[in-house]
Amino acid sequence: MGRARPGDAHLGRHHRRAARRGREDRQARPRPARPRRLARPGPRRQSPRRPARSPPPGVLRRPARRLCRVGPRRATRSRDGRRGRRGRRDRRGAGLRASPAGSRGRRAVRGAVEERRRPAAGHLHLRRGPRRARPHPRYQGAGSSQIVPTRLDDALTEMRALAGADLPFAPGYRLDHGEPDEALVEQAREVAAAAQVAVVFLGLPEGEESEGYDRAHLDLPAGQRAMLDAVIATGTTTVVVLSNGGVVAVSGWDARVAAILEGWLLGQAGGGALADLLYGVANPSGRLAETIPLRLEDTPSFLNFPGDPDQVRYGEGVFVGYRYHDAVRGEVAYPFGHGLSYTTFAYSDLTVSVKGADEEIEVEVAARVTNTGGRQGREVAQLYVSAPSATVGRPVRELRGFTKVALEPGESAVVRFGLGYRDFSYFDVREGRWAAEPGTASVHVGASSRDLRLHAEVTLDVAGRRPPLTPDSPLGDWFADDAGRTALLGVAREPSRFLSEEYARTLGSIPLSRLARFPGSKIDPDSLEELAARVRDDRP
Template sequence: MANDVDALISQLTLEEKAALVTGDGFWHTRAIERLGIPSIVLSDGPHGVRRQPANQENGIGGSYPATCFPPAVGLGSTWDAELVERVGEALGDESNALDVQVLLGPGINIKRSPLCGRNFEYFSEDPLIAGSLGAALIRGIQSKGVGTSLKHYAANSQETDRFRVSADMDERTAREIYLAGFERAVKEASPATLMAAYNRLNGVYATEDHWLLTDVLREEWGFDGLVVSDWGAVNDRDAAVAAGLDLEMPESEAGPTAIVAAVRGGSLDEAALDAAVRNVLRLVLDHAHLKADAGRALAVPDDLVEAHHDLAREVASRAAVLLKNDGEILPLSTEASIAVVGEFARNPRYQGAGSSQIVPTRLDDALTQIRQIAGSGVTFAPGFTLDGSGDAAALRSEAVAVATAAQVVVVFLGLPSVAESEGYDRENIDLPVDQIALLAEVAQANPNVVVVLSNGSAVRVSDWQAGARAVLEGWLLGQGGGRATADILFGIANPSGRLTETIPEKLEDNSAFLVYPGRDGHLPYGDGVFVGYRWYDARELPVSYPFGHGLSYTTFQYSGLSLSMTGEDADLAVHASVTVTNTGTVAGREIVQLYVSAPSAEVRRPLNELRGFRAVPLEPGESREVSFTLGFRDFAYFHPTLKRWYVENGSVDILVGASSRDIRERGSVELRVNEPVAPLDRQSTVAEWMKHPGGQQVLQGLIKQAAAQNPEAAMMFQDQELITMMGSMPLRRIGRFPGIGLDDQALDAIVAQANAAV
């Protein structure tokens, strides 16, 4: 392969090379017929295959029918990598059926704010879940030969001004939160491509960021695939080539012209262009054999339609999160008289808006499925309209009438598609006011209310959930969500979804509230690593429902946490096991979550951080031992001075439970790691010198020497209160004081002596 690619490159003209690294139309790579270089097809995902006919390539609608699985907001709530991988396999099969060689997904950006309009397309506020489930989807899709595109790299957590806004953050924040999921997915699953984001990172466009695309992605993480731009993300094409961006999409006339001019003008090394061409050719030649024969009809085969719709239902039933179930009102009895209220029950909101919209092969609605289970006597009232038109008072009056006559009312509430979409952010996290008013009147008429939510990102529940005995967070459940919802309501399926994002009491409690969305081209990330539950838990803020929360129709008991440690330094391994027992009367699935609490004397760290999770199916009375192995990185933070992952010695707590705030078992281990200390330099402070083993020794010797020569000047180093006050002063500044006489030459000498002593 390498020889074939190099031979092709040697035969290409400069103009052909420049043409190869831009698209042909909206969805194709460029063919060079004289050399037999074919074209392949890229298509939007990530929760379905959005393959558009040739005459409709520029729009969003009109794609070939394909299975619409739950978007990442729902898929993530399963916490189940094996299930996600099965979805990936199905997507790979449908990609092949629809003549797609690269499916654009998964999206694994961090849900920093619930206002982000594209949160429905992302997995979590936590990078471990995002990276692990992203890797699982990649493995599944690529097991069918189809390439994937891990996106959007990086820090694409805002839609407002997304083509220009700069995500401004320190390196520790980037490494621990916003890059960590990408690193995991790259290393665990080797995606065929990675998509560079629209936004800038610390002032540099992601498509032109050499540190991001080459230093970190390729040289540190070992990525050897192709880097493609998000559609329209390229600012300066020649700068993007130099940074490590291989393929610009879609087709661009300006891109090839700029590349040719830069190479001929000497500002762009042709070797950088050859590297991009090489990656394009490797991608094309690795996937061209999957292309469909000319003239073959593009359609998902009937057997896959049936099988994948069943899978979509299964995934949806595992994705919904039971937030509340007072008095065990759920599951419902088929003998009860039931009223269904809410337009979403018959016109489901099952996916997000924007470039990921799928034309489903079929679509379940909850009202039909509830009636199939409970009988045609189930009554219904729409309660509201999706576009806000109609007589709201009359609709509510009708809903109250059916609610009054029933024993139980199931109210379907949520966000209309216009409220959250790619391209813009939400203005608030509230449900529409007409829906809240509807719920209040229905609850007054009948106290036995169950609310089912349809939304792509967290909504506020604190202002209305008192009017509901149960709340089922349905997210966006794909084309099988109607049946899955009905199965959960009647206990045919036991809910096992868990929150991958915190539901705050109010928007003002969110860590990004004061700065989101960014203005004047900048979005500051002053909350640092304290995102999501890391923020809420560190500040002890009340939340409506914590990260990891979710109820079941059974109960689970944890016992017998066992911890052991092997290896040392980079090979350190902590082994944890805990026994989980289903103590209820029905089969269920528990999501066992392991958190690490590692205090630091050097930096401020979160109270606890997710470091492992398992989806564990259990029959009534069954027990199972669940094991985890934690490595060096699970205890590390990115050291801001050493610029590397760093573990501090000391006691670390291992916490196992059912959410970040529902810890059932805990233990501790004592870490002993031989880590280098941060080196001293001219600007190191007195406090840093006193903490540094070699620095403290050298400084004490210097003080003794100064005391002998100038007792008055040395007094400042003998007064503990004064030393504490001067702790933040660089030694270089103190060296300028009268009577000290520590010039740069002398300072450099003692810096070298101190660093050498460690």
């Protein structure tokens, strides 16, 4: 029998015995299982004093089975060709292997992206040195966009796995300050001199770009440039991989390297994606979503930003990005939409058909894309339109569509685009609607905004812009309208030198109501309201 507790002293003998029996019954009775808190993904630390035990039946097993059912089941193909489940965990925790689609999205910006120049296994040497300790590129932005990854792949480990060799590594520069470190630069130069191919990882440190402030230049840190110059000077074939959130200037060194792979901010599985691209496991097919200028002064907002203390003027208007560079016919480092591949593509057989008129107009564009290289690849065909414009400033060309097509060697496919009234229009602020002008439009299909392979012209059967004429309408609008010009010449009391084509060009911006008060205009100001109403009635 159990011993009496101190709290039972006030009870009699029989009552204490009954209390003990009640406690013993409650202890023998199975207790309901308490729900356990789910821990973060990753290896669980088990206390050495407490043996591991499985959860009670019905507590975690059923929810776990349900989570497995609703989880992603899309299959991806691994390097050895076997199919596996996307997002599968391994012993190191919940990690993701970069899918082929993620690798393809990186942009091969320049140079030796031909298969014959891919790095050979065992001869690839890596330079990277964030604080001389971390052998992986920067993978995410700063500020509120930062996350804690479940697992982080680094390029060096992934490349060593593909090469099957312990590839040498030299930091080359520091990230805690931008100045060159002569000892690190010399170490990188020595390793590069003994290599067949040197892969140099460059980019912007976390302190160079973030939310809340703007960069004052496009240059890489001086320490990275010094290391790159030293590696190039060895004569070893050099490939540059960039990790940056915003554009960096490459015009000072891009012609001296064999290839540039623009990775931007890669994400936690970016290391594997870079390795796949460098070794040709995946074929790059990404395209630049912005123009890479030669220098900061070439950007369209250079004269307007940051502006005055209390005001910023968006003076570039619609001429943003490639629209500005095309309008001024300026040279750029790499144009909008640019990207290379381990294969090549040819464009042919452009056809354009038009049906309908005015706001119901429909234009169908088709072109054939052929893989002329030796391996499978994906091409991004881009459609640009040059619309006619006689009254407002319009960009030289505007992107109106793009599509990606996967092709085997020698395979062809027809890409198709559909255009409508809005694709040839601009927004008329005076009338508050989209307006297109009649005339001849140009349609271009190609691989970037500066690599346009095919061209055709199409006649637009749309009603021209005819703004309503009022006494305050400029003289140029009255002369541009047939009915307005006829009515204006007929209402003059006698021939007026102001009512001529020559003066319409010279004084075309002056409102008619103000011009009527000029000495010698021969126009009665009081008759303009009636004249404008008559013109509106006479218009077809």
